Amino acid sequence: MKMRKRGLLIAFIMLFFMVSLVSADVFLIQQPKDVYNYGDNLEVLLGSDGGEGWVSIDLVCSQGFKTLYFQYLYGETEIPITLPLTSKFLKDLTGECYLSITFEDLVKKSSTFLITNRINVDVKFNRVDFFTNENITFTGVASKANKQPVTGAAKITISQIGLESIVPVENGKFSGYIIFPENTKAGDYNMDVFVYESKSDQITNFDNKTFSLSVLQMPTSLEINSPDNVNPSSEIDISSVLYDQAHDSMDGFSVALNVFDVNNQNIKNILLKTGEQVKLIIPKNAPYGYWNITAESEKIKTNKVFHVKENKEAEFVISNNTLIIRNIGNVPYDKFIKISIGNTTKIQPLNISTASSLLLELSAPDGVYDVEVNDGDVKSNARVALTGNVIDVRSPYEGSGVLGVINKGFFAWIFVFMILGLFIFISIKKVAKRKSVLFFDGSLPKKKEGDKGGVVKLSSSDSIGKSSGGKTRIEHVSSEALPSLVLDGEKQDSSVISLKVKNYEQIKSGKSNAHGAIEEAIKEITSNHGRIYRKEDSIVGIFAPVITKKFDNEVNAVKVAQKISNLLNEHNKRYTQKVDFGIGVNNCNIIASKDKGKLLFTPVNNSISGVRTISELANNDLLLGEAIHKKLGAKVKTSPHSHGGVKTYAVLDVIERKDNDKFIKGFLDRNKEYKDDKPRFKQ
Known part of the structure; x- marks a missing residue:
């Protein structure tokens, strides 16, 4: 009996301890998520069967551990725990982690989860190879490792050219565009896309992707290499170089060369590749004077003049x-x-x-x-x-x-002199018909009704010396500018206006007052000492020093172009038949001479066609080229433009100096000591 009671007592004690051990338990009602990004909150629900004791929760990762929770439980059954996963809190704890729960001497582990600061980024471009005058557009998506969209920013960097841009990332999406500088060298460039989130000025999550972009070569200029002076009975090397936007050569492109002699006769046609050389034999009897080489490649044209020397043999x-x-x-x-x-x-x-x-x-x-x-x-x-x-x-x-x-x-010479004599005879008859004389005694012949003579300019004999015997000289003046091969002229920097009438055929076929507006524009050029070269829809006005008697014609040319633009725009406001026009103004080098008032000129390096190109780009206004813009300086206010790789400038205002001169003159009159060349201070 005693033995039976002892056995029951032992069984009761053992059951008591077993019940105590079972009841003293903690566990996770809510397990952690699979993935957490920096900035997320770690939320778990700790459960208990109501037992008492100390409980601790540690975050354990490969780098170490950190205690997240330590508390004495006193009958609680559910304890919610929320912890911010910030970089300051985690202290570089990342990767595969788990929660270690210790209650009294009992240890439990949660399911493993990932803590990371990574972002997944994908970027698409409208093209990966492009010319510098084209925009590159891009669109991107960014999501965190926890599948949540990113809200932050994307920093675009192309370090080779120092280009940097930041665009916002909203709801996991971003977009933008890139413009490379026009003179960027052709080749491959790395574009880094750094997408990030930040909190309290600290980056929390990020990703960096690198993409490769290719800048293509775009032909921008063509150059002819040949000697400037050539001896007859010699062999010269001719080559052409095609340059891209960075002035790097582009070899292997087809180029057509044409050689013209002093009489503009086509001597030779050559087809070769850029970068290649061809030899040209100049015979002993090659005409003496300026020859011309033209070249065309990739829709770019240029020319070069070279001089064939005398050969007396x-x-x-x-x-x-x-x-x-x-x-x-x-x-x-x-x-x-x-x-x-x-x-x-x-x-x-x-x-x-x-x-x-x-x-x-x-x-x-x-x-x-x-x-x-x-x-x-x-x-x-x-x-x-x-x-x-x-x-x-x-x-x-x-x-x-x-x-x-x-x-x-x-x-043969007799025949030539006969023809020359006939020409002189006819010319004398024409002059006699117009009643023009080279010298007269002070009285001009009266002009008859219907007479249509050329314009004449009267010059006092004082200005040309005493040899004229006190008579007055009549000099014929013409408004024409004739393109020709000038052999005995001077190379002059001239200001050139190009007026492009874009609907010329429409105006030509109709009967409207648009013709009068165009003639008024021409008159504006000629009345300001310009000379006109007209070819169908293109009117070129040249202000050359040999005609204007001054070297700085830039401001005058811009003012004339402004007046023409205002005149034509005023016409377009009033009348049904519009004049669709464009005006280009630039400085060009020409070889110029004057013959009976006419301007004879030879363009150097295709410069006149460059002004025509500017006028084609202008849309019912005027644009300046780079050469005249540099010479004008502060005399004209402009705003820069770029049309298809051609640098142009729109005219905002022409600065008048007259008021300034008047002010300065008044100041000097009031302060006469400033006029004195002597020093205004004592030693």
Whole structure:
């Protein structure tokens, strides 16, 4: 009986302890999520069966652990726990982690979860290879590792060119565009996209992606390489270089070259690749003067002028009793020659036109003689048998023994002089018809009704010297500018206006007052000392120093262009037939000369066509080119524009200096000591 009671007591005690152990338990009612990003809140629900004791919760990661919760439980059954996962709180605890729960001596683990600061970024571009004048647009999406959209910013960086931009990221989306500088070198560029979230000025989550973009070569200019001065009977190297936006060469592109002589005759057509060289032989008799090379590649045109030097050269042929002198140079052969027959020498001047010959008969008492001809550069000799009474040199066309210099082309020259005489006769008749005189005694002839003469300019004889005998000189003046190959002109920096009438064909076929508006525009140029070159829908006004008598024509050209723009826009406001126009103004180098009031000019380096291009870009207004913009400086207020890689400037205002001059003059009049050249201070 006692043994039975003892057994029951032991069983009761054991049951009591077992019940205590079972009832003293804690557990997680709500497990952690699978993934957490920095800035999230870790929320768990700790459950208990109502037991008492100390409980602690630790965050355990590969880098270490951190105690999140430590509390004495006294009968609580549910304890919510919320912890902010900030970088300051976590102290670099990231990666695979779990919660370790300790209650009295009992330890439990939660399910594992990931703590990270990573963002997943994807970016798409409208293109990955492009020209510098094209915009690159991009769109991107960004989400955190916990699948939540990002709200932050995206920093776009292209370090090779120092480009940086920041765009907002809203609800996981961002977009923007990139413009590369126009002179960016062609090649591959890395674009870094750094997407991030921040809190309290600290970055919480981020990602950085690198994308490769390619800048393509875009042809911008074409250059011809050749000597500036060429000797006849030589071989020159000609090549063309195509440059891209960064002035790097672009080899291997087809280029068409055309060589024109001084008479604008096409001498040679060449097709080759950019970067390649071709040889051109300049013959001995190549026309003397300025030749022109044109080149075109990738829709870009250019030209270069080179100078063929004089070649005064003759060829001497002694055949039996005849001396043949051929001009094989490119200018008249007007040298002295020495003719030696035996011991007798004759020195004689010659003048043989180009591509002509002279025949001379040699005579001497019967015998064999050593004959030598020498002009100092070329020498020819032969041993020939001669007959006659005395040693003599004469033309076979002459009866006397005097040296003849009559050309083989004698009758051809007679024909030329006849034509020239006829031209002079007709010109004199025209001048007489107009009753124009070169000099007169002070009274002008009266103009008859219907007479249509040229404009004349009267110049006092004082201005041209006393040799005119006190008379007044009449100088013909023309408003024309004629493109031609100018051989004896000067290279001048001239201001050029190009007026492009874009609906020219429509205006031409109709009858409207638009014609009058265009003529008024032309009159505005000519009345301000400009010369006009007109070709269908393009009107070019040139302000050259040889005509205007001054070197700074830029402000005048801009003012004239402004007046034309205002005139045509005023016309468009009033009338049905509009004038669709564009005005370009720039400075150009031309070789210029003046002939009877007309401006003769040769453009240098395709400069005139560059002004036409600017006028085509203008839309019922005027645009300035870069060359004239630099020379104007602060005289004109402008705003920069860019049209298809061509730098232009819109005119905002022309600064008038008259008021400033008046103010300065008044100041000097009131303060006369400023006029004094002497120092205004004492030693």
